[in-house]
Amino acid sequence: MPMCVLNLQRSYKYMMYATKQPSLRINQADLKCKNGCGFYGNADWNGYCSKCYRDHLGFEKQKKQGQAQLEKQKSNAFTKFEEKKKHQSDKKSKFLPLFRKPSNLKELEKPHRNSDLKHSNPDADKLMAEFMLTFGQLSESLRHDFFKYIQVFIKRIQTDINMNKPIEDVTEVAQKYYNTFNNGLNTSSTFKDLPSDVRDQLLDFFEKYVMTILFSSLFCPNSTNDEEKDLIIQERIRKLSWVNAHHLDCCISETSIEVRDLVYTAITDLLGMDSVKAPLDKLNCVVKCCRSVMEVLQHCQGGPASADEFLPALIFVVLKANPARLKSNILYVTRFCNDSRLMQGEAGYYFTNLCCAVSFIENLTAKSLNMAEEEFDAYMSGQITCVSAWESALVACEGMHQLRENLNILKDLSQRTTIVQEGSKMLREDIEKFKNELNETVSVVMERTPLVIKPRKSPISLNPHHEQSGGATDVSLRKHDFDQSEPENLNFYHQNLEIGHLNDYTKENLQLDITPCTLIAENASTISVEPTPEDHSHNSFGLSKINYDIDFSDFSGENSMVEDLTPERISLNVTPDPFGPLGTSSAIFQEPLVPLNTSLNVQEKTDSAKSKQQYVLPLVEKLETTLLDEDETDIQNLPSPMKPMSSYSGFSKQGLQIPSIPCNTGDISYLNAHSNASTSSKDDS
Amino acid sequence: MSGGPYNYSYIFKYIIIGDMGVGKSCLLHQFTEKKFMADCPHTIGVEFGTRIIDVCGQKIKLQIWDTAGQERFRAVTRSYYRGAAGALMVYDITRRSTYNHLSSWLTDTRNLTNPSTVIFLIGNKCDLEAQRDVTYEEASKFAEENGLMFVEASAKTGDNVEEAFLETAKKIYQSIQDGRLDLNAAESGVQHKPSTPGRNNLSSDNQGSKDNCSC
Ligand SMILES: Nc1nc2c(ncn2[C@@H]2O[C@H](COP(=O)(O)OP(=O)(O)OP(=O)(O)O)[C@@H](O)[C@H]2O)c(=O)[nH]1
Ligand SMILES: [Mg+2]
Secondary structure, X not given: OHHHHHHHHHHHHHHHHXXXXXXXXXXXXXXXXXXXXXXXXXXXXXXXXXXXXXXXXXXXXXXXXXXXXXXXXXXXXXXXXXXXXXXXXXXHHOOOHHHOOOOHHHHHHHHXXXXXXXXXXXXXXXXXXXXXXXXXXXOHHHHHHHHHHHHXXXXXXXXXXXXXXXXXXXXXXXXXXXXXXXXXHHHOOOOOOOOHHHHHHHXXXXXXXXXXXXXXXXXXXXXXXXXXXXXXXXXXXXXXXXXXXXXXXXXXXXXXXXXXXXXXXXXXXHHHHHHOOOHHHHHHHHHHHHHHHHHHHHHHHOOOXXXXXXXXXXXXXXXXXXXXXXXXXXXXXXXXXXXXXXXXXXXXXHHHHHHHHHHXXXXXXXXXXXXXXXXXXXXXXXXXXXXXXXXXXXXXXHHHHHHHHHHHHHHHHHHHHHHHHHHHHHHHHHHHHHHHHHHHHHHHHHHXXXXXXXXOOOHHHHOOOOXXXXXXXXXXXXXXXXXXXXXXXXXXXXXXXXXXXXXXXXXXXXXXXXXXXXXXXXXXXXXXXXXOHHHHHOHHHHHHHHHHHHOOOOOOHHHOHHHHOOHHHHOOOOOOXXXXXXXXXXXXXXXXXXXXXXXXXXOOHHHHHHHHHHHHHHHHHXXXXXXXXXXXXXXXXXXXXXXXXXXXXXXXXXXXXXXXXXXXXXXXXXXXXXXXXXXXXXXXX | OOOOOOOOOEEEEEEXXXXXXXXXHXXXXXXXXOOOOOOOOOOOOEEEEEEEEEEOOEXXXXXXXXXXXXXXXXXXXHOOXXXXXXXXXXXXXXXXXXXXXXXXXXXXXXXXXXXXXXXXXXXXXXXXXXXXXXXXXXXXXXXXXXXXXXXXXXXXOOOOHHHHHHHHHHHHHHHHHHOOOOOOOOOOOEEEOOOOOOOOOOOHHHHHHHHHOOO
């Protein structure tokens, strides 16, 4: 019962729409041919199916025959002209015989061949590859026959085009040839044994291939006003951009995101129609689009869509898509798509619907949209501008897109930041680990091999309590003697004293403060000996010793005092890192030979004597103190002023202080003062 | 619009590209109709327009494809780059983001067109001087670095719109004259048509010479 009512309502609605032109609701019967042959009709065929339309045309044509005859005569003049041209070009081409293949067939074809064939056509090449893939297993002779059909067809159509025949005539030729080929497929000995689906495929491929090659001549041909029609409908659809689903009485919800996405899919499918070349491919785009429209409807209604609702939805999609060259595409498909494909089946049905949608759009009035005339006019003239939900959704879409784009950038950035952070964390850990390892290694090494510096000579001879004062005085006195009598010999001493400037006697400002210490240690034996050439050669040795005093990091056996240590002691070859963390290398105390707190202003010579005094004192007092830790005192009895400094921080730090060591070699007087001072201090103690 | 089928000797194919809302459709409309379309709906996919112009005494039909700026239709619009003789790349001088995206548009153009394609950069909406966000100097430097022709135009006032389209055509025509652009190449974006409103394959000498190298 309710079904009946619904049907009634529908037919009522349909009748209502039917009273005005055009209508949104179309009876299935309306899609069929006017002649009632059962095939789908088409507005472009005046409502006939293509077959009946052509019959109808043929009838009309006969009437016009007389006229055509006249025209032909007129064009004869042109044909002659053309032949002349052809002749010329043939002549011309003889100049380049190298490039011509001596094929007779080719020769014959040449004048007719259109540029499309001569120049590489990437689409055709692609199709060819496709062919070899699909039909590669077919026999050679079969393929040969197949391409002969293709060659003949192309040649025939191009002849017609070149003769500037009206497009309708070309269409007729093409359709007839499709038929011929189809018959050939079914009857000729080469093809008829093939399975029917392969024959179907061959038929489709035939159409695709020839149309791809002839596309530029047959699509939107110059002899027609198709392009103008395209521009008109494009402008019209643009003007109708305000039309929404509600106006069309269709259930598409413009605000739902899923629906919008589906509509977009349908739109994209439809837009694809202009990008492909073969009529069958264009038809496929229409089919895809219409299937998507069906899906939209299904989604909106939550159930299968009826044919009644389909057309308004399709109109909506066409309006929103405003497909490029819409008319040209429709006309091209109606003209050159194999009739047998277009007049029946799903493709035929959908294509007919598309044609209806287009003709609805072309002819729609205020009435067909169920709105007041004034309102409609106001919309059309742009007086009322409304931003439809669709339009704003589009803008929002782009906004969303931008947002997404930016979010992606941000995400990427944050990812990279995380990576960097992790990296730095790892690095920090590594540093920490390395530091600990180093500390451990160093302390292990230190424990294993404590640095022991053994006095070079038995300190007994230099007993500070009994003999040192005498010895020291001796040294300084002798030195003084040398200074006065034999300046060259003085070098010997200075070489023992100076750092890096041993032979630079003139460098007056550089005077090592360690004089007493070194002298004591060194000269205990040598001082009594007259300076000999050997002694001079020995100088470098003395230098190294001084070096050692300055830089403890240099433990190379030959250059350091360590050479004098017992073998066990020498095992302290492990070079502590002078740049290591503070305090870790505390086992090796390297002092600049002068207490830090002592002012070493070399320039002020008056002060230097004083500072010598301050300096010398520890030598005497701390004769028994160790260079190393207190607990190693037992092995430490080096008579050195080098005071253990826990703040040792490697040579780099130390380096700052080294140049400031007063080395006032020029002024010898201080030596006296110095030795005097040491003597006096000795006396004091 | 076209007085007859053969009243021009060349067809040049153009594409107009650029971000959404920069005024591509308005530029095309201004060029073809000499009118400003104030409330132009967003382009979906592509639209097209034609106009016959005169370059060096030759009648040339411009077939201009106005593409959608929206990312969603990029797949559709990309298929129109192929075989374009001229590409008008548009940005909006009042919106810096549209300028920033130029490099990606340029990449697309370079990838999808042939090397002889003339690329023309248009800074649109130059009537909105007060809202300017991209200086002339900056854009002109960008154009120079990338070997593009450049002009600031306004679809609203019509300033420089004609010039942009015509200059592009001139450059393409020069390329043909110099032989840099091969008319016979499949995707040159230029079609040669006999200017005589005649019948038949008066495809002229051109056709003949083409015969020579076909084998
Ligand atoms: N002031 C001013 N406004 C303009 C100009 N050109 C375009 N507009 C405005 O900018 C807006 C967008 O113009 P459209 O031509 O639709 O932009 P489009 O580049 O085609 O955008 P899509 O089709 O979405 O890619 C419209 O509202 C126009 O009115 C101009 O030169 N000056
Ligand atoms: Mg647009």
